[in-house]
Amino acid sequence: MSHPLASPPPGRPPRITVVGPGAVGATLAGAFAASGAEVSLLGRPGPHLDAIAARGLLLRGRETGVGRETGVGRETGVEVRYRFPTAYDAGRLPVPDLAVLCVKSQHLLPAARSLRTWLDQHGTDVLVVANGVPWWLLSTVERAGDDAVLRSVDPDGELLRLLPPERVMSGVAHFSSAVEGPGRVTHLSGDRLIIGDPAGGISDRVHRCAAALSAGPVHAEPSADIRRDSWEKLLGNVNLNPVSALTGATVLDILDDPDVRHICAAMFDETAAVGTALGIESAMTADDRLDIARKLGAFRTSMLQDADRGRPLELDAIVGAVRELARRTGVPSPTLDALHGLLALRERVRGRGETPDS
Template structure:
């Protein structure tokens, strides 16, 4: 579900396997192209197409072994409202998305176990549509772009980190890792997938909204000492929240900045969304962190300032709903 850059890349790799029947839920030009010409992937080795059974109505596809959800966070509630026909008793649902997922506190055995994150699932509809036993966590480390509807360009990175929300190594997880690796992904089995999600978020939650607000590439943000200091302050707040949740980050903000700076004049995904007039993922990247801060008793004045400024900017430009989060 979601045949954009990441979803298209993942689908194309899986679709090359002779024993995998690839299906997709799509609409508009993407649906038409998939039905006529299949899914096209262009990478360093060339360009190729894979056949896909694409439908607008999930009921025409029926239960699947694995459902990959690769949409932007603002679209998630609407997308999963139609997921029911795809779910069988043993169907795995693997969201391949940025930010804090709705199931982030599932699988815990403490006071926060199963807490519903209203910042990312305000009405509880996502959790209702995708019951926790179906979920497999996933972190994607790859860069892709859309060249045209159903035509994906893969730039770099093949990494997938996958894990059960409760940290166990189950037969279904091991089987999934095997299949993903066979398809060409560099797959890592995680026994603490929330830590992997939090670590990726730790860098994204500052660079993304600040770049969307300013129009600046990451090098310009990091080369300004005041902006860099602001980013570091937010990251320290997030690091403290993670520590309360048992998710340690063994890195200083400056270490992460150095890694990001090596990317050069890089446009974040949120900046690309803003430039294209698409809704931005503020709730999954920032609001969820504020909610977890309140839950764990960690003050987040810098992250709150980031959320407020980003929210107003996004509302003015029609990229975020006017109702306050």
């Protein structure tokens, strides 16, 4: 049974803590605040969170609430500066009604651990907005054997124990944002956040969460089949993200090259076949998905942004997990295997501090 999103006392707006105020998290923080929520930020120590604590979050974009009175931000042109309580430690923030986790897959387990008191003692609900194959997926399908743990993203099953599917909502972001510098985020394009329960259907907590994004620059869409929505986004990320990180190319560059587009289509087809084997059906074709991505223009994928900054890549959650599922279901994945191997090698070489000239 799903847990309803905690209702605030009469007269108090919902309290929402965004965990991981990077590009996506900061954009959602602004959207929740513009809709009237009391927003706080929980993040790792570093210049970005320090800048937000000292000067506020500067959110820039064509839909950042210009022309609206947010009550928490000072509007200047197409920019809004928000002042949010920030902390490195959850114990220093008010207990929220909802925690929104917007961290990379490799940071999801420590983030979940940091919220344990809120979850166990206060019933705080959780919305996880992340790329890649969800850690809970195998616990909601019947065609992948008895082991419900997705080892490539949750090696010991601890994440599944901390955040079982009935305890969380899952979010699929269809917007693009970028951190331009410490405390500065630009909302580039798109405005959709799909929200749903892993087990399917649309619960009261999903409706409440969507209502908390009623007036901001990101619009929530409740979904009765978040597994399919997550997989359909993966069908674009599984190819464009690793190819962009490997080549340094924008999505427009990738899709305007016929040979590279063919590689992306092959990765789509292999991933779609895995989804079918798991019982996750989609009518979307490779051309459908790649044409949607092309309309977003010359943007740099999240994996390419991480590669540019020398950060670890979400390779396991976006590609490795699909390969694991392919092996569990007996689906061939030669193109996924090749791209995964090349990018994993790139990461190992980079990790040793080597360059092509060294």
